[in-house]
Amino acid sequence: MMPNRPDASKSGGQSSLLLVDQALAAILQQLPKTTLVQKSLDQALGFTLAEDLIAALTLPPQAVSAMDGYAVRGVDVTRLPCQLTRIAESAAGHPWVGKIAAGQAVRVFTGAAIPDGADTIVIQEDVDPVAEKDGIIITVRSAEPTGRYIRPAGLDITAGQVILPAGTLLSARSIGLAIAAGLTAAKVRARPRVGVLSTGDELVRPGEIPGPGQIISSNASFLINFITACGGHAVDLGIARDKPGAMLEAVQQAGALDLVVTTGGASVGTHDHIVSDLGNSAENALNFWKIAMRPGKPLISGNVNNVPLIGLPGNPVSTAVCALVFLQPAIAHMVGGSADPVQFELPLAVDIEANDQRQDYIRAFIVTKDGLQTVTPAPRQDSSMMSVLANANALIIRSPFDPARAAGERVMVMPLPPLH
Amino acid sequence: MMPNRPDASKSGGQSSLLLVDQALAAILQQLPKTTLVQKSLDQALGFTLAEDLIAALTLPPQAVSAMDGYAVRGVDVTRLPCQLTRIAESAAGHPWVGKIAAGQAVRVFTGAAIPDGADTIVIQEDVDPVAEKDGIIITVRSAEPTGRYIRPAGLDITAGQVILPAGTLLSARSIGLAIAAGLTAAKVRARPRVGVLSTGDELVRPGEIPGPGQIISSNASFLINFITACGGHAVDLGIARDKPGAMLEAVQQAGALDLVVTTGGASVGTHDHIVSDLGNSAENALNFWKIAMRPGKPLISGNVNNVPLIGLPGNPVSTAVCALVFLQPAIAHMVGGSADPVQFELPLAVDIEANDQRQDYIRAFIVTKDGLQTVTPAPRQDSSMMSVLANANALIIRSPFDPARAAGERVMVMPLPPLH
Numbered sequence: 001m002m003p004n005r006p007d008a009s010k011s012g013g014q015s016s017l018l019l020v021d022q023a024l025a026a027i028l029q030q031l032p033k034t035t036l037v038q039k040s041l042d043q044a045l046g047f048t049l050a051e052d053l054i055a056a057l058t059l060p061p062q063a064v065s066a067m068d069g070y071a072v073r074g075v076d077v078t079r080l081p082c083q084l085t086r087i088a089e090s091a092a093g094h095p096w097v098g099k100i101a102a103g104q105a106v107r108v109f110t111g112a113a114i115p116d117g118a119d120t121i122v123i124q125e126d127v128d129p130v131a132e133k134d135g136i137i138i139t140v141r142s143a144e145p146t147g148r149y150i151r152p153a154g155l156d157i158t159a160g161q162v163i164l165p166a167g168t169l170l171s172a173r174s175i176g177l178a179i180a181a182g183l184t185a186a187k188v189r190a191r192p193r194v195g196v197l198s199t200g201d202e203l204v205r206p207g208e209i210p211g212p213g214q215i216i217s218s219n220a221s222f223l224i225n226f227i228t229a230c231g232g233h234a235v236d237l238g239i240a241r242d243k244p245g246a247m248l249e250a251v252q253q254a255g256a257l258d259l260v261v262t263t264g265g266a267s268v269g270t271h272d273h274i275v276s277d278l279g280n281s282a283e284n285a286l287n288f289w290k291i292a293m294r295p296g297k298p299l300i301s302g303n304v305n306n307v308p309l310i311g312l313p314g315n316p317v318s319t320a321v322c323a324l325v326f327l328q329p330a331i332a333h334m335v336g337g338s339a340d341p342v343q344f345e346l347p348l349a350v351d352i353e354a355n356d357q358r359q360d361y362i363r364a365f366i367v368t369k370d371g372l373q374t375v376t377p378a379p380r381q382d383s384s385m386m387s388v389l390a391n392a393n394a395l396i397i398r399s400p401f402d403p404a405r406a407a408g409e410r411v412m413v414m415p416l417p418p419l420h
Numbered sequence: 421m422m423p424n425r426p427d428a429s430k431s432g433g434q435s436s437l438l439l440v441d442q443a444l445a446a447i448l449q450q451l452p453k454t455t456l457v458q459k460s461l462d463q464a465l466g467f468t469l470a471e472d473l474i475a476a477l478t479l480p481p482q483a484v485s486a487m488d489g490y491a492v493r494g495v496d497v498t499r500l501p502c503q504l505t506r507i508a509e510s511a512a513g514h515p516w517v518g519k520i521a522a523g524q525a526v527r528v529f530t531g532a533a534i535p536d537g538a539d540t541i542v543i544q545e546d547v548d549p550v551a552e553k554d555g556i557i558i559t560v561r562s563a564e565p566t567g568r569y570i571r572p573a574g575l576d577i578t579a580g581q582v583i584l585p586a587g588t589l590l591s592a593r594s595i596g597l598a599i600a601a602g603l604t605a606a607k608v609r610a611r612p613r614v615g616v617l618s619t620g621d622e623l624v625r626p627g628e629i630p631g632p633g634q635i636i637s638s639n640a641s642f643l644i645n646f647i648t649a650c651g652g653h654a655v656d657l658g659i660a661r662d663k664p665g666a667m668l669e670a671v672q673q674a675g676a677l678d679l680v681v682t683t684g685g686a687s688v689g690t691h692d693h694i695v696s697d698l699g700n701s702a703e704n705a706l707n708f709w710k711i712a713m714r715p716g717k718p719l720i721s722g723n724v725n726n727v728p729l730i731g732l733p734g735n736p737v738s739t740a741v742c743a744l745v746f747l748q749p750a751i752a753h754m755v756g757g758s759a760d761p762v763q764f765e766l767p768l769a770v771d772i773e774a775n776d777q778r779q780d781y782i783r784a785f786i787v788t789k790d791g792l793q794t795v796t797p798a799p800r801q802d803s804s805m806m807s808v809l810a811n812a813n814a815l816i817i818r819s820p821f822d823p824a825r826a827a828g829e830r831v832m833v834m835p836l837p838p839l840h
Contacts (some may be wrong), residue, residue, distance in 0.1 A: 041626070045645045046839055059806075061630065066804070092623030093662070095633030110620060111734070111804075113633050156805045163807055166835050170464065171839050172649055173740050176642030177810040179626045180635070180736065202513030202531060206461070206599045213515035215600070222596030225465045229592055242513070314531070316600065320593050342835045344764040344793065373764065384480070385576045387583055390597040415762045419466055419591050 006278040017292035019400070020325060020359045026287060027301050027326055028333045029255050031308050034190040034258055039176055044170045046231045047188035048335040053164040056182030059156040065090075065108040069292070070127060070138065071118035072105045076317070077143035086129070086136050090115060105138060114150055121149040156183055167337050169231075189335035192258040195307075196223045197237040197250050199264040199274060200314060205239070218311075219319045221261040226323050227261075229419040230339075242417040244273050248284070251304045258334060261327060262300070264314030274311050278302040292400055294358040295383035296322040315383040319394070321361045323418065343397065345410040349374040352411075355402040362396040366415065375413050392416060403413055431604035437712035439820070440696065440745060440779045446707060448744055448753045449720050451728050454610040464590045466651045467608035468755040473584040476602030477574040485510075485528040486569040490547060490558065491538035493526045506549070506558050512536055525558060534570055541569040562716055577601055587757050589651075609755035612678040615727075616643045617657040617670050619684040619694060620734060625659070638806070639683040639732075639739045646743050647681075649761075649839040650751040664693050668704070670722045678754060680727055681747060682720070684734030694731050698722040704765055712820055713805035714778040716742040735803040741781045741815070744840065761837070763817070765830040769794040772831075773821040782816040783808050795833050812836060 008093025018026075036050045065071065072084060084105040084404065090096040092111035098115035100106055108114065108121070126142040157163055163181055164174050170188070203217035204210050217239055227234040237254050240246035240262075251260055262274055278286040278300065287301040289311075295318035310330060312322045324341070332339040346366065363378040375396060378388045397412045405411060438446075456470045485491065491506060504525040510516040512531035519527055520537035528534065528541070546562040577583055583601055584594050590608070598606065600738060623637035637659055647654040657674050660666035660682075671680055682694055698706040698720065707721040709731075715738035720731025730741050730750060732742045745759070752759040766786065783798040795816060798808045817832045 042641065042644070045648055051817070056647050059635070060804070061635070066802070090633075091622075091662075092620055094634055097632070111620075111635075131747040151802065151804055155802065164810065169838055171810070171836075172642050172645035173806070173836075173840065174810040176638045176647050176736060176740070177806040180638035180806055182636060184627050194732065200512055200531075204509075207604050210477070212517070213513055213529075215479070215481070216477070216595045216602060218600035221462065221599040222592050224462070225592035225595050228465055240516050242511075275593070316596060320596070342762060344766065346764065382486070382571065384486070384571055386479075386593070386597040386600055390584065390594040391590070416591075416593075418589055420593065 011133055016208075017290050017297070020291060020293050023291045023299065023301070024326055024329060027310060027330055030287075030301070030303075031334050032328055033336055034192050034334050036187050037190050038185055038313075039188045039362065040185050041175050041183060042400070044186055044188060045172065047170050047191075048187075048231070048332070048337040049164055049166050049168045049170065050165050050187045050189050050336060052162045053178055053181075054170075054383055055157045055159050055161050055163045055202065057180075058154045058159045059180060060111075060151055062153045063114040064092075064151050065112050065114060065121055066151050067108060067119050067121055067123045068109050069123040069149070070140070071100065071108045071114050072107040072120050072143065073100060073118060074120040074143075074146040075100065076103060076256070077122065077140055080143065081139055083139055085106060086134055086138050088115070088134055101151060105140075107132075107134075119150070120144060120146045123149065135411055138156060149326045165224055168334075171313050174344065178347065187305075190230060190358070191233040192265050193235055194227045194232045194331065194333040195235045195237045195251065195254050195257045195260045195261045196220050197240055197247060197260065199240045199242065199247060199262055201242045203239050203264075218315055222320060223261055223263060223312075223323065225330065226320075226327065226420055229417070230328050231335065232259075232331045242273060245277060247274050247277050247379060248304065251307070257307050259330065260304055260309040262309065262311045263319050274300060278304065292358045293321075293325070294360050295388070296325075296357065296361075299326070316337065317363070317383040317384045317389050320389055324395075324414075324416075325361070343412055343414045345412055346373055346375040346413045347408050348405055349376040350407050352377060352398075352405050354404040355398045355400065357400050359400055360396075360398040360402075362398065363392040364394045364396045364413070365392060366394045368414065375411065421461050421701065437710050437717070437777065440711060440713050443711045443719065443721070444746055444749060447622065447730060447750055450721070450723075451679070451750055451766045453755050454754050455757055457608040457609050457610050458603050458605055459608045461590075461595050461603060464595060464606055467590050467606075467611075467673065468752070468757040469584055469588045469590065470607045470609050470756060471585050473588075473598055473601075473603065473606055474783060475577045475579050475581050475583045477528045477577075477600075478574045478579045479600060479717065480571055480573060482573050483534040484512075484571050485530060485532050485534060485541055486571050487528050487541055487543045489569070490525040490541055490560070491520065491528045491534050492560070492563065493520060493522065493538060493542050494563075494566040496523060497540060497542065497560055500563065501557055501559055501561045503557050506529040506554055508535070508554055525560075527554075528551075539570070540564060540566045541693045543569065544684075558761055584595050589606065589752075589757050611651060611653040612751055612754040613650045613655055614647045615655045615671065615674050615675060615677040615680045616640050616647065617660055617667060617680065617682045619660045619662065619667060619682055620646050621662045623659050623684075636792045639696070639734065642736065643681055643683060643732075643738060643747075644741065646740075646747065646753065646840055649837070650748050651755065652751045662693060665697060665838060667694050667697050671727070675838065679680050679726050680724055680729040682729065683729045685737050694720060698724065711746070712778045712814075713741075714780050716745075716781075719746070732741050735785070736806045737803040737809050740809055744836075745781070745817075745835075748840070761834050763832055766793055766795040766833045767828050767830055768825055769796040770827050772818075774823050774824040775820065779820055780816075780818040780822075782818065783812040784814045784816045784833070785812060786814045786835065
């Protein structure tokens with residue numbers, strides 16, 4: 001069984017906690033889309049389409065051969081073996097423009113235009129040619145059914161057709177498709193500018209030597225790279241100290257932002273001021289701060305100077321899990337897309353105890369042995385342990401009140417994205 | 421059942437075909453590592469560690485509280501309720517440096533140093549304080565077991581310890597860990613410079629209008645973005661025409677390269693010259709060119725001017741699948757890492773026929789309905805159909821001679837990476 005969780009909460013019934021899905025929906029609902037920009041396709045990897053992409057060309061532009069062989073008339077190869085006259089050659093980029101007549105064959109290669117009059121392919125393995133030369137007689141031993149190995153015009157795409165809908169994340173393969181369809185640019189959403197603010201009197205900057213009671217600010221480095229991996233543009237807002245108004249001041253000094261993400265200062269201890277900062281003015285708002293999840297219960301959704309704000313907890317693992325659960329979908333939503341993390345079921349390698357009222361994100365390892373995959377929770381789940389998260393390759397996701405599970409039972413697993 | 425595959429091969433028994441794993445091992449084995457470079461951690465996302473990363477600091481540096489509450493002596497709270505004197509406060513960044521004596525309590529917040537003498541946490545929900553002020557008497561109703569909610573020094577990492585081994589791909593969360601451990605830079609492998617060469621008389625450049633029999637060169641655009649998504653540095657070598665020596669000339673004119681990737685010209689048709697180019701000189705070598713996979717049977721592994729070369733087939737889907745299967749691991753291998761694509765089993769939504777001697781990579785869709793995931797092959801599997809691949813979200817991977825499978829049986833699935 002798993003050990004006790006040192007950071008498990010004793011507080012609250014479910015009535016005081018918001019479910020993860022409800023919290024996510026509430027966060028997304030308040031986020032505006034970023035502006036439209038025209039991007040050259042060779043600079044568009046990782047951007048999200050703001051409009052449907054329409055093919056300019058038909059592909060293939062005409063019927064082409066899917067094999068190396070000979071284009072013939074089906075009626076000429078009903079009785080086999082038979083002899084045909086090779087009259088010409090059609091290669092990719094070098095189409096033959098005549099029309100094939102009775103008893104004739106045209107040598108074709110993969111991707112080559114099928115000549116007018118031909119409707120059947122004989123693959124080269126089924127032909128005895130005497131030479132690679134026009135005018136010769138070839139012997140056909142076997143022929144394909146009419147139409148087979150012929151790619152008709154428009155098999156892949158047709159000019160005027162939507163090839164990629166708005167909201168598509170542009171991958172290498174979707175950019176390849178768009179280029180093939182005759183396009184060179186696309187309307188996409190600008191990368192959201194996301195301000196990252198750490199809070200805490202205990203923090204010193206990377207490169208400084210921490211004094212007694214101090215630690216290096218690492219959540220900001222995590223978040224800046226996480227936002228980059230999500231396709232956002234991260235803006236470092238530095239460290240706000242634990243005093244009223246510090247967060248507001250840091251945000252006010254930043255340039256234009258689409259979203260502010262804070263880390264730390266999100267519980268209701270005496271030294272936490274973000275909640276009170278947001279409760280204090282007209283342009284600022286506080287939506288909620290307790291979510292039924294572990295790690296990461298305290299979470300703020302609000303507005304600061306009319307910019308949406310997500311306040312993540314300060315424990316590094318809580319920050320990282322909340323970033324996966326809330327920040328990644330938030331950034332995708334702002335560019336009109338969606339983050340659909342890969343999730344699937346795997347058998348547990350060990351027993352696990354019943355879950356409480358909070359959705360649990362358990363740091364874990366997918367292990368493949370003798371071709372079989374299982375998932376094992378990391379032995380310690382303390383939300384301060386960055387080393388466990390950095391070396392884990394998956395999270396086990398458990399719903400509130402999920403019963404105890406025995407080794408071998410399947411649980412839902414989310415592999416940790418390689419760059420996040 | 422699935423429709424006939426228009427590009428299924430009729431040729432060859434298994435004896436003439438190399439298995440995918442054998443081909444991959446042979447490709448990786450010939451690839452050298454790139455050079456070591458020192459990178460600032462704030463520029464290191466997506467790079468791979470060339471050396472083990474060693475922590476400079478211990479975390480936490482001293483025992484800290486995991487909760488908001490009070491630090492007390494366990495011996496003082498064996499009989500409850502009891503009364504203690506709050507003598508001081510210890511907050512994150514503001515440690516109290518005295519020693520706690522009998523009958524005393526120190527107010528603590530999450531992340532705060534535990535004072536000398538204290539070994540037990542009383543969480544704030546279990547205390548009746550009369551005020552948030554030192555010198556007052558507090559009433560303790562319940563106490564945690566000694567040590568609980570106390571994070572001992574070094575719980576996460578210890579100075580001198582390997583926190584991330586050589587070969588680790590630097591993610592946001594591993595960079596966060598390294599920063600927290602007191603590091604600001606790391607030795608990583610340089611991005612491999614990968615030349616991309618298209619071949620074919622039928623190709624015109626993006627932005628040009630294709631004439632009769634011509635198509636736009638899109639595989640190069642795909643490969644350049646794919647290599648970027650893999651963390652490589654892509655170098656566009658343009659289009660080589662279908663004539664002997666064209667490929668050699670294009671590579672000789674490029675600058676220093678770690679790898680050359682070609683697309684097209686990899687079968688043995690009359691118009692394919694890459695194989696013959698590589699067979700013709702001392703610095704050049706041809707290793708093999710027939711692999712038991714679909715799509716993508718023809719594949720070249722060789723050397724050109726002593727630079728390793730991978731020759732991918734020209735059909736766009738074959739190019740893309742071979743890039744996933746061979747090029748992504750090749751780039752990871754050159755930086756000392758490994759590409760471990762996520763793979764898992766899902767139930768089929770439909771029946772599929774028995775597989776032949778080739779490992780099959782079937783374009784497919786993972787669909788979630790009523791909380792249940794299934795995978796459905798795309799209805800057409802022609803290797804020219806970019807639109808199918810661009811809109812698919814997964815590949816079903818079938819071993820050679822995998823028997824027919826009925827709907828509901830589990831098959832191995834690889835989700836398509838979002839940017840590849």
